[in-house]
Amino acid sequence: MMTINNGQARLADLDGAARASLDRAVSRAKWRILPFLILMYLLAYLDRVNIGFAKQSYQATTGVTEAAFAFGAGVFFLTYALFELPSNLMLHKVGARRWLARIMVTWGVISALMMFAYNDTTFSLIRVVLGAAEAGLFPGAILYLTLWFPKEVRGKILAIFYFGSPLALIFGGPISGLFLDLDGLFGLHGWQLMFLIEGGITVLVGVWAYFYLTDTPADAKWMPADERQALTAALAAEQSEKAHSGEIDFARAVRNPRLFYFAAIYFLIQITGLGVAFYLPTQVAALLGVKVGLLVGCISAIPWICALIAGFFYPDWAVRSGRRQICLLFSLAAIALGLVASAHASPALAIAALCFVTMGIMTAQPIFWTFPTQYLGGAAAAGGFAVINSLGALGGFVAPNIRTGAITWSGIDAYGLYAIAAAAFLAFVLVLFIKRVSGSQPLSATISPVRT
Secondary structure, three states, X not given: OOEEEOOEEEHHHOOHHHHHHHHHHHHHHHHHHHHHHHHHHHHHXXXXXXXXXXXXXXXXXXXXXXXXXXXXXHHHHHHHHHHHHHHHHHHHHHXXXXXXXXXXXXXXXXXXXXXXXXXXXHHHHHHHHHHHHHOOHHHHHHHHHHXXXXXXXXXXXXXXXXXXXXHHHHHHHHHHHHHHHOOOHHHOOHHHHHHHHHHHHHHHHHHHHHHHOOOOHHHOOOOOHHHHHHHHHHHHHHHHHHHHHOEOOHHHHOOOHHHXXXXXXXHHHHHHHHHHHHHHHHHHHHHHOOOOOHHHHHHHHHHHHHHHHHHHHHHHHHHHOOOHHHHHHXXXXXXXXXXXXXXOOOHHHHHHHHHHHHHHHHHHHHHHHHHXXXXXXXXXXXXXXXXXXXHHHHHHHHHHHHHHHHHHHHOOXXXXXXXXXXXHHHHHHHHOOHHHHHOOOOOOOOOOOOOO
């Protein structure tokens, strides 16, 4: 059986039957929950970056200026950050099923309204409201995963969850490019079709979420009783461990500098990730000498396919090997060096450099989240994850503006890439001290591995 001694969860003391029940519970939850959460995150990420695919044709049709586009692309993240904390605290109060469904339906409707954004003002206004509507989805999903998966498998689970972002850009790129090439269908511009259809799909998935998701393992009627009990006990033991050596009270957590150290790292990682995602299609188009469409969408998918492959094994290996910090440093170095190299290489080599950039982005984020998810629990997790993600989301506002500002100041396109690379370098420096700040121990120190 499982015992808890001085807050330490001792899953190694499980007998054979209980261990088997826990393994089956984790596997069953993984196959039921993760694909759906990946779909939700895929749609959320596509909603953030599809304006990058629409950029050329949208500006040509509406006359929205480069500065206004950069502001509108980034202002989404200001309201997203502002509403992140109350949204995640509300999720903790009412349950993930209701709140995640509400978020998706609301943002899907507003995203579809982008088809009416014909000038600078309406573009910025809809982006402002869209940010508020989508706030809470990502940290809510992170919190939801902590309610279902013990920490020793969480690195792998988070890495799989992050598949949503490269999948959005692998499939979303060609699909968005196809919509743009259908300009004139039903009397609509291609970018209007893109926003309308992608927003409508999000609404449908949001309705589905209300009926599909289950708030906690204790409520999972689709899971056999022995598995339900084993998983609930394992997660309760982990919560006790956090109460002993981590943080479960939000009021205390928000006064702890560790929380904001985590947030600073994530802020810098988000500058790199969204700075690349926003402008990768136009960068590829410039390398190929063509306009953004189906061809650019397909070529832009190549770096994200590489990212997907790296994300499948690298974060899980980082956790299981006990080398999370050094692996995170390698990921950040790949981002910084790859961006600089892509500014000075031939088209083929530049695409190859961008593959290393996207692999770094894809692997850095799930490895990073293993640090705060190990430290925060309870209300501190609900609020703390929201604080980290909301401050990180400000990176989405900063990214397009520092890139545009660097290019405007220097008159050289490469300086925009240098600005994004600098954020990865600063994150690298902060990660050098992350273990000293977080006081975290190897994930295997108190809990034996759960097989997935």
